[in-house]
Amino acid sequence: MNPGGRNAGRMGPGARGPGWGGGPPLARPVEKPRDFRGTLWRLMKYFRPHTGRLLFVFVTSVVSTVFGIVSPRLIGNATTLIFQGMMARLHGLPGGVDFAGLLRILAWLLGLYLLSSAFGYVQQYVMAGVAQETVYALRKEVYEKLGRLPLRFYDARPHGDILSRFVNDFDNIANTLQQSITQFIGSAITFVGVVVMMLSISVWMTLATVLTLPLSLLVVRSIAARSQRYFVAQQRTLGALNAHVEEMYTGHPIVKAFGHEEASIARFKEINDELYEAGWKAQFVSGIIMPLMNSIGNLGYVLVSVIGGILVTKRAIQIGDVQAFIQYARQFTQPITQISSIANIIQSTIASAERVFELLDEPEETPDPAAGPALRPVRGEVRFEHVHFSYHPDVPLIRDLNLVAEPGQTIAIVGPTGAGKTTLINLLMRFYEVDSGRITIDGIDIRQVPRGELRSLFGMVLQDTWLFHATIRENIAYGRPGAREEEIIAAAVAAHADHFIRTLPDGYDTVLNEEASNISQGQKQLLTIARAFLADPAILILDEATSNVDSRTEVHIQRAMKRLMQGRTSFIIAHRLSTIQDADLILVMNHGMVVEQGTHQELLQRGGFYAELYQSQFAGAAV
Template sequence: MSKETNSQRPGGPGPGGAFGFRGGMMPVQKAKDFKGTLKRLISYLKPHRLQLLAVLITAIISTVFSIVSPKIMGKATTKLFEGLMLKFKGVPGAKIDFDYIGQIIILLIVLYILSAIFAYIQQFIMAGVAQKTVFNLRKEVDEKLNRLPLKYFDSRTHGEILSRAVNDVDNISTTLQQSLTQLITSVVTIVGVIVMMLTISPLMTLIVVVTLPLSFVATASIAKKSQQFFKGQQKALGQLNGHVEEMYTGHKVIKVFGHEKKSIEQFEAINETLYQSGWKAQFVSGMIMPLMSFVNNIGYVLVSVAGGILVTKRSIEIGDIQAFIQYARQFAQPITQTAMIANVIQSTIASAERVFEILDELEEIPEAVNAKVVDDPNGEVSFKHVSFGYEEKEMLIEDMNIDVKPGQTVAIVGPTGAGKTTLINLLMRFYEINSGTIFIDGIDIRELKRDDLRSLFGMVLQDTWLFNSTIRDNIAYGKEGATEKEIIEAAQAANADHFIRTLPDGYDTILNEEASNISQGQKQLLTIARAILADPAILILDEATSSVDTRTEVQIQKAMKHLMNGRTSFIIAHRLSTIRDADLILVMNNGSVIEKGNHKELLEKDGFYADLYNSQFSGHNQIKDAG
């Protein structure tokens, strides 16, 4: 599957890397509505107001303790310097006051421990807030995806939906847990450091502040340049994930048609694009730290010169210079972090916007308020003046009328794209009709709950769907709370019991992810057993024997005959020889039912169906003669 979770955070010592900051995470794109999305994202944090207040308070206390430490340490330096100078001048009884210095060191240790404790509390609370917030967001996205119509999934790639539901939510989670606390700490540090520097020397503070515009200009210009490279990197990363997912899920087809070389060439081309964008993005963004260090070093030189002059004039003490240089260094770090966090927040808001786009998608039409229930389904189906189009301007089905009596077998035939599968999608309300009505036992399907409607159907498709579990669980999927006896009886009715018992673990045999440890025919028998266990009123069969050998086909046909007995059945037919006995054959072309009748009646009409039927059998005879 498409996994971008780790890949979206390029490694390497990006900007701010020295502070454990996600320097490589530049914005994928800018949010279309930054303020609106930010406000909506903040609304998810409102239930945690008290915890956020606690985070703010602990962040302030932790930062204050770490900020006052350099000035206290400066006093120890001053005391040490004064003692050394007195001894150097030969003052009788002169000595260094180690008791005073020791007291300061103990005080500093206590302050640093308290700072670390409050920082731990801050991170602990924020981790809980972040995870609860993202838990609720993930839950909303999951519930929303369950309410979205099939149309939404058909019009988007799996990778795109996965990226929004997993990677974008993960991006929000990381930002809430890391960047938000860093932002609070950085702002408090900037304010606190400025206050402490002003208490030492307004002149030196002015020198440090004057160098700030240079830092901002340098950071902004590089960030702007690197953003386009990061955007290209994310685009290439999405293409690479999509390609890998597609190649992995279709690896058998690739091998059958010998497309390994082409697939590798495509991968290498996308990978090269990703490499080029990636190293440029990392290199350009990585220039921020050296450039910031250069600007800061200029500030240090000016501060040192000014400090030396002030010491000679006895305006400040020697320890104050040491403390001030520490503050200047502390001042540079949160400035850099704040600049980079601004980029991360931009990326996070863009991710949030993509997630909110899912949450704002048009949902399925709400269930009927006073929904009806088909208590004893007979399987009568009617299409009355049904019209449908995937796009409103392009109608696929127009004014369709079909009447199917209970227990009838209805075959739907026609060329590819004729609308056979569309008809089934409409019947099960995977898509909503534009006009007209579909009835089941005289009830408009829109008056039924979707779950109740779909519970009336059993499906056996050409492409079998089995999941990674035991054979017993796969069959039992057809009925909630199915007993062992019911499972075995369903398997026997589907002619699957014999082959299941020949397997090493019988019904406890675990199917792998693709169920490739049993044959195609055995897979189909299991899906028929599942449908028999579900005991549906209406069956939908999509030519289940098209990819199996003749002997297995006979077994499947027997199982299907047992399954279809007494039930209304819709068969999407590809091989017309399998539907000769159908009560009603619907011949579809370009979304319309162009012919109706049984096999004999349609052959006598000598129309579209007759041409299809004769073309299949003439082709069969030609092959036979050639053999």
Template sequence: MSKEEDSRRGRSGGWGRAHMRVPAQKAKNFKGTFKRLMTYLKPHVWTLIVVFAAAILSTIFSIIAPKLMGDATTKLFQGMMLKLKGVPDARIDFGYIWNIVVVLFVLYVLSSLFTYVMQYLMSGVSQKMVYVLRKQVNEKLARLPISYFDSRTYGEVLSRAVNDSENISNTLQQSLTASITSIVTLLGVVVMMLTISPLLTLVLLLTLPLSFVGITFITRRSQGYFKQQQEQIGHLNGHVEEMFTGHQIIKSYSRERQSIQNFKKINGRLYDSAWKAQFLSGIMMPLMMFVGNIGFVLISVVGGILVIKRSIEIGDIQAFIQYARQFSQPLNQIANISNIIQSTVASAERIFEILDEKEDVADLPNVTVLEHPQGHVRFEDVGFRYKEDSPLIEHMNIDVKAGRSVAIVGPTGAGKTTLVNLLMRFYECRSGKISVDGVDITKLKREQLHHLFGMVLQDTWLFKGTIRENIAYGRQDATKEEVIRAARAAHADHFIRTLPDGYDTVLNEEGTNISQGQKQLLTIARALLADPVILILDEATSSVDTRTEVHIQKAMQKLMQNRTSFVIAHRLSTIQDADLILVMNHGQVIEQGTHQSLLQAGGFYSELYNSQFATEAEEKGAV
């Protein structure tokens, strides 16, 4: 067995945290990802139709306004010119202008009302869509094999599940409605400009090719940088999570400087990709403004000539200039939205990568149910490998009778953890089979299989909540009295009652407000309450004081009574009373028997035990 097997022990596969980086993957097809993302809007098609209608009405009301203002300006200009020419009874028709003002007020109120309806409905659609997306990601993570988490940091997985989905939510809520209004505004403005002057409209449209060339060039370049930005955010989250959860180790080994240097490297890569992405999206607006200003100059020159020739009215020029500004505004919005969409699609790619990951082997349709499980475990010709070209376990045969305690010993990388991972079906056997009470574990529903096991590991896991809740995690329907009974059996009741709030004491996320030994006693109480048939025990007394070790040993002995127990042993002196000792090396069970029989055999176990005993004796002598 390679050294990588034992290193898995600190990760979520058996048993804790992952510390490996996942390499950046190739971006998927932009169109395919965007199209797949849009399928999440299908359940809301009728709401989107209402949103689209509200956007059209809101935009139409706002588009009509410049034309009416132009008419008011023309009427005012005509009255002034008649007065200047001395025409008898010449006057400005303020009644006509006042009517236009009232109509404009009504139009702006209606436009605002429909905009409110559009935003309200779109907020609901976007949140419902992202709710479904998050739900799918969460359910998918529950179905993914342990190997997925073994090769990724928590920070990266969290970044995809939280940051990327939030990015999609923001885009849908803000950019989708902006896209609709921009497109409708663009079409409406073109129609209104054509009714005023087809020639001026043609002059303005001649500037469009410059805009499209700029948008196309920038979006193609920025897409890759937005993808890199999201990936680096995931790496940064992973690094920060590792550094803060392991800050005591970092300080104790004086590795703060190296930690800061690693952070600077990741932060530098994030800065580089984010800078390029934001720079490219930032030059979009100046480019569009430049093209728009060219259009204004051309309109002013040509429009002035048309007014002199009396081809159009002065108010029409005013209205056309307003339309020209409205024409450039949706173009600018579309340019900005195109950059946001690049970032959103990059986020969607990363989420879809999770959703497309290969899942655990599904349970068989006709599963077997163990009505009265006893805990008889058998390995028959089991083979396993993490990599195709590197066999780890081959032809393993073990027969453990119900209620017996089995110790698994061996050097680092021998395959002890792998054996347990296979037993709990965290990994699938490549060959052979593992059975419980004569039933192949692949024929059992995973949920039932896992209910057969209780785990007490060296790396304790407690969540933020009360002590009662943490103990009751072993059985959801447990009463208060049962929780207390389990705590007493685990020798944890005394220290719990000395805490300010007793069983209602809230543990923080890392469980640092109680000692390591106390945490271990709580995990034993949790296992006792669950009342499993089979126990997985990882010697947990190496980091506690002698008195606490005695309590833990007594609690573990109580826990192991009448249960099949697999004990991964590091100190051989603690497993001398085991019914069966499995000696593993290089993925093979090379010896098995009781403590005395293995010592008398004078084989690998005897050498391992004597070397460990000699080392402990030397340490005691040195003290």
């Protein structure tokens, strides 16, 4: 049901009515948060229960990285031992290669590598647990929040956006917490450690390496800025291509019926060509970053080799120190690139966290009373007393509505689209709250009754059917959990659904797919009616319940509905006035107000708004 009519309240694609690559990361477009610091601080609060384990992760990350940094220096010492031994033998000096010292160095080296790997494994294991537990707590909080949000929230937002926040944004946060944080710590420690080790070997060679850094940053920045435009164009055209494909295959029968295959293919080719142009440019421009970085790095190696050779000849350093320094030089730019990349990922993650926190900050439904008056047993008297309501404060919809439905009466609500028919049902079930006035059931204000207890009094059959990805038996049993097999079958028989169910290959065990497209629209409607039969509600709401079935089936369902409505207060929303001629009271609504009320014959005799609606529907038949 959509408030104020079936199309009112839609705020974007995917909205439903209430009640139901390529290059380095530097080159990718990044969604940036509006309040980075505030969102980061708020996200960090979720880590407080894991402070001890986070400190342990930090320590193991430091130890693992330090062990990895020390290793090149030991390899350099081993090279120096071999070089000195070979030179001594070459000059005929006593001694030779110190194999005992070499084995000691290799043993230390093996131990450091093993310990570094062990600490790295423990670090990742602990951090994975912290990340998943943190996201689990946050996801649970958001899920509980979604259950407390009013239907107004879901009406105003596309369902796809809510799902994206609950699925994609959480995955983004979890991946960053598990991988990027430890990488960031390791990269920062690696950078500091490499600089310290290079300075301990030679200040001059360190200066030569550092001189290449501004050139590297300049190259990365200029190329990233250029490729950014192409990546944005690639994402935009990819979205257009996906939208076109989805639209064409969703409306495939229409495309075929009107012979638009060639136009559809031509449009696809046009968008695909745009995607190809943007894609290869983005990949090519971002792909030349690493070759250029390697060239600049090789320039640095040349400088290091020249300076190192000079220092070795002057006996200022050992030959193994040059080898170790070259290894450190190769590691020098790597943590800078990683930190830049991770910074972009963290920006995107904070943006995802911001979207999640926006959900958590949404105003909730007014809380239910702690204990309300007992409604059961229900007689079914429903009153609207001076009810005012509007979806938007400046656009009033229902004004001073007064209505009395006596127990067991059938109340039909008719009127043009947007008149406020469905809004009455939304207010009755507290999907929305009245602005002023009150609604009572058996004299009790429904705001004093917990929503769950209130809604358990109602059975609903809507024009827009909603079935779950489950068996037919389970979909019918949704009306009353724990129902017995014979009760489910009896409900299906009463709704004239049993026959078609038994003609299916698996009968009541037939599994409906995600959109229930493996049965017809009319059959889906019959199942929702069977579900209402099984629920055996005190008050019945029918919103165009027979609109999707054929005339013969409609006659059977009308008879079944008449049996179902006996002794129950029933509200029927209808556009086909032929279906509500036997109603005890017909409310004619227009612009949020009840403009006429009475029986079918009384309203026809008045010759007012209802008579005009009736004549407009049956004028063609009369001719």
